[in-house]
Amino acid sequence: MLLPQPRDTLNCKxxxxxxxxxxxxxxxxxxxxxxxxxxxxxxEVLLQVR
Known part of the structure; x- marks a missing residue:
């Protein structure tokens, strides 16, 4: 699974x-x-993560 970028960490948590x-x-x-x-x-989850 791809890790979110540092700038997106708070938004993705x-x-x-x-x-x-x-x-x-x-x-x-x-x-x-x-x-x-x-x-x-x-x-579907992988598509949403992308």
Whole structure:
């Protein structure tokens, strides 16, 4: 995963924490649904990080 630039650290911190919480909750739901959508979730997160 790409690290945010120093000038973006403060802006990305809260956003990154929210993304982590959303990713965890979505991952739990997807595991319960037993679907292979984790790959899609990871792709979307990587696109947002870029």
């Amino acid at each position: 809260s956003g990154a924490e929210v993304l982590i919480l959303l990713e965890v909750s979505l991952a739990q739901m997807l595991v319960q649904l037993n679907t292979p959508a984790l790959v899609v979730l990871q792709s």
